[in-house]
Amino acid sequence: MDPAAFQVKRVRPADRPSTHQHAGRGQGPSLVYTEDSSRVLVDVSVDGDHTCSFERAGPRANIAFDPKVSSAAILTSGGLCPGLNAVISSVFMSLHHHYGVGRILGIPNGYAGLMPGRSAGIRPLERDQMKDIARTGGSVLGSARIEPDVRAIVDTLQAYSIDMLFCIGGDGTQRGSHAIHEEIAKRGLPIAVVGIPKTIDNDISWVQKTFGFETAASIARDAIAAANTEAECAIGGIGLVRLMGRDSGFIAAAASIAAADVNYCLVPELPFELDGENGLLACLERRLPKRGHAVIVVAEGAGQHLMPKADAQRDASGNKLHQDIGVFLKSRIGAHLKAKGIEHAIKYIDPSYIIRAAAANAADQVFCTTLGHAAVHAAMSGRTDMIVGSWNGQITHVPIPLAVQGRKQIEPTGELWRTLLETTGQGPLIG
Numbered sequence: 001m002d003p004a005a006f007q008v009k010r011v012r013p014a015d016r017p018s019t020h021q022h023a024g025r026g027q028g029p030s031l032v033y034t035e036d037s038s039r040v041l042v043d044v045s046v047d048g049d050h051t052c053s054f055e056r057a058g059p060r061a062n063i064a065f066d067p068k069v070s071s072a073a074i075l076t077s078g079g080l081c082p083g084l085n086a087v088i089s090s091v092f093m094s095l096h097h098h099y100g101v102g103r104i105l106g107i108p109n110g111y112a113g114l115m116p117g118r119s120a121g122i123r124p125l126e127r128d129q130m131k132d133i134a135r136t137g138g139s140v141l142g143s144a145r146i147e148p149d150v151r152a153i154v155d156t157l158q159a160y161s162i163d164m165l166f167c168i169g170g171d172g173t174q175r176g177s178h179a180i181h182e183e184i185a186k187r188g189l190p191i192a193v194v195g196i197p198k199t200i201d202n203d204i205s206w207v208q209k210t211f212g213f214e215t216a217a218s219i220a221r222d223a224i225a226a227a228n229t230e231a232e233c234a235i236g237g238i239g240l241v242r243l244m245g246r247d248s249g250f251i252a253a254a255a256s257i258a259a260a261d262v263n264y265c266l267v268p269e270l271p272f273e274l275d276g277e278n279g280l281l282a283c284l285e286r287r288l289p290k291r292g293h294a295v296i297v298v299a300e301g302a303g304q305h306l307m308p309k310a311d312a313q314r315d316a317s318g319n320k321l322h323q324d325i326g327v328f329l330k331s332r333i334g335a336h337l338k339a340k341g342i343e344h345a346i347k348y349i350d351p352s353y354i355i356r357a358a359a360a361n362a363a364d365q366v367f368c369t370t371l372g373h374a375a376v377h378a379a380m381s382g383r384t385d386m387i388v389g390s391w392n393g394q395i396t397h398v399p400i401p402l403a404v405q406g407r408k409q410i411e412p413t414g415e416l417w418r419t420l421l422e423t424t425g426q427g428p429l430i431g
Helices: 084-099 110-114 127-133 150-159 171-187 213-232 250-259 280-291 325-339 352-356 362-380 415-424
Strands: 039-041 053-056 071-076 103-106 164-169 192-197 237-243 264-266 293-299 345-349 386-391 394-399
Touching: 071 084, 071 110, 084 103, 084 127, 084 164, 084 362, 110 150, 110 171, 150 171, 164 171, 164 362, 171 192, 192 362, 213 237, 213 250, 213 293, 213 345, 213 352, 213 362, 237 250, 237 325, 237 352, 250 264, 250 293, 250 415, 264 280, 264 415, 280 293, 280 325, 293 325, 325 345, 362 386, 362 394
Parallel strands: 071 103, 071 164, 164 192, 192 386, 237 293, 237 345, 264 293
Antiparallel strands: 039 053, 053 394, 386 394
């Protein structure tokens, strides 16, 4: 990997002393600023490649914007995710309390709110509202999937004299952020664009964990427990749980390990077969007479190769739309067991929207607050075209082009999948 790919851009020099106020108000040690030279190694193994490293996040001694005359704006884009309001609140509170930025705007419905005909909904955010939203689900700003009109968006940023834009969203949102940055740079404007990666699937590259993931896995575990109870209480009971995971099965794997009740976990990274001696259908055929029940967890993007080919369609963020693997499996499993004369009862659970709309749990709440503060510190120091992430236990600055170069996926030979196989005992599901 080229070490230059980890370098973060600056929209303007940090040439003024920081106005950052220590949150302890004199009750704790004096604030220690993060040096620009402070880095986080990508590979921390003893014999690893130590040439690549991330900038370490944190408040800098010098800032690039004068808080008295600067304006910031916050938007959320894409699907809902636990923790959105917590991040919005933490960004606002850091701008307001830590730096004294007086004009902080909320952009309605993601990039749509910056486009012609919709920008009238842009409004100042108020502290009393912001302090109350952190423990609520959804997004107080609203969200949408939309192809951004980059030139029109930058026109709006100029019209509203916005100096810092905070974009909370997944890889599609951050690709939009990068395009907005490029248009800003083309015009020579001193506007910082900083992202907070939001993907419930935990699939952003070069970020070890995204906010909302822990909450999602926890609620998914509860759904699995319900499926297991239903399955155990029926003759030939099968609990089938479909979870989020378009291209990456992190939620399915983590929730399955946490639940410890799952017999088969199916993810996009490892193709499985239905037919054949070691296929899923044969495994169920052998298991049900012996054990009386089974629990299956499937990520939404798994098993797409098994279903009839359909014309590829994409959502407004450019993500490929998958066919419904949950309904497909329910039908195929039911038909197979019926043909074999095996008594069964399939209980199908899809908790996706319940999970997406939930409030962040305590761990995610802490993480959201940390990320929000780190994003503000980065923007105030003049950094741009970057997201804040987590790596090796540290909060980091990640250039957007690096973060969106591909999706993070489960490593089939890695620790997570090994632990999953050791927990479920499912073995290879091949034909």
